[in-house]
Amino acid sequence: MSPPPPDEPLPADATATPPDETALDAPDAALAAAAVEDDAAVHDLDGLLAATGATRALLEAVERTGLLAPQQHPEDGSPRYSASDVAAVRAGMTLLDAGLPLGELLDLARRTDAAIQQIADHAVEAFLRFVRDPVRGTATSDEEAADRLITAYDRMLPATEQLVAHHLRRRLLTRAAERIAAELGGEHP
């Protein structure tokens, strides 16, 4: 099979590494299969450069810091970038265009990554203990368990994303307002 043309999306599961079936029973295996990045990685590096206007030096630096993690092409192992990678790079470029220095953006990204990692661990732990385990304990068959787990996962992921985004936005606005008020009150007019 030759690599697909860059603008034709791969089928959603084509880029996913199949989970190791032997280590998991059926419902957990179904859950593991669902919980992979399902965003088709259609761009190679040149495609990403063209789609975002970023330079090679910039993207290579960002990738080395671990903030951009390409998937691997299933055939030749070359790095492949998804539509959400394109969107993320474009968002970064918007911040740079608005005047945020790259050094500060990378610093913020590193801090975000460190904070988010801890929260992600807690969120996964909460899902496994308080959603998966009860389902596994109450389902009457593996099929029913798999079905309920995938339904729960599909609903909870976007809901979690929405909650985090909402909270971050509210925090940003509140902190900005407090900070500006303090400068108006305390410092030079």
Place this chain on the structure above:
Amino acid sequence: MSLHVSSVAIEDDRPLLDLLPHVPDALAWVRDGEGLVAWGVAARIEAGRGPDRFRRAGQALGWLADDSAVEDEVGLPGSGLIGIGSFTFDADADGSVLVVPRVVIGRRGGTTWRTDLTPPSATPAPPVASSPPVTTPTRPRYAGSSLPDVHWLEAVARAIARIDAGEADKVVLARDHAVWSHEPFDAIDLARRLTGRFPSCHTFVVEGLVGATPELLLSRSGRSVTSRVLAGTTARSADEVEDAALGAALLASEKDLVEHRFAADSVREVLAPQCADLAGEVGPRLLRLDNVQHLATTFRGHLDDPDTSALELVGALHPTAAVGGTPRQAALEMIRELEGMSRGRYAAPVGWTDAAGDGEWGIALRCAELAGARARLFAGVGVVAASLPEAELEETRLKLLAMQAAFGADPVR
């Protein structure tokens, strides 16, 4: 007769920077409580352009001295007729200057003196400050860079590619931060904060250029010359064990040792033909400063020709591999093509000289160029084949933050 110059010992043990009156033409070169502060302008020697600008400035100071009446009862390095100056990094840039002040207060080995340098029919110079200075931290606010840092990152990547292609071994790339404030920046106030923070560095003030440098490019006293090269840097830690481990790692770091060797060799190549007995330490040693530790090599020797002046040697040394690169010409070309800014007097010699050719010169690193309520801060890094652009960007970011913090840090005495 041009100037009447008189140096006399005085009794005053106040910090030198506290003696400066609040004037715009204050000058300073101080370290560990000693050195020189000065104000007023008895003569201003514009050195012009070209690699010869150092020698020309020294020559002009010599002519002025030949035409002046000098009474020096003190006889210490820095007494008598002196010029305090700073030079441009780029030989083709204007702005290299040697200022002969109206009043100098000097201190060395516990002796304090005052030199008055008076042109004929001059009005009296402002007196020594009588009250302790008022310190008002002026918060610098970011106003942009000559080259946006995302483009600077690309310049570093291009430099690495050109080093890989064999064009040079090392090139120093710098970037700047323009800052502004509501109040004019005060050079002496900033100098006092810097001496508090970095007491073992030379703190300098020359026509708006203010900074603190740990490096000693060249000092000459009679025939004896000294140069201390610093290249290769790591952080310090409050924890003693961790601090020692950081230092040990620096002494073992191949990348830093290579970078240091380039810098030390560039000084040795210039001084060895001038001093038959030039001696450098074997291998760099660790120099622990207030906030960082450096690899350091000190060279000492005696000039074969006693007429070779400090400024001539400075002109031959500049730019060293610590601020330019290796080989020098290839590195300078890459800086011109890639850096996207004018360095002005950043990364260039700053110090003082007397008419006999003695003097002390450092390199203006960790500095700011002040102009009213605006200023430019600088930071640079040595780029070698093993460099990573994002790591170099982060190093300059931290250096620029440290310099900004110095504006607001409490002066310590």
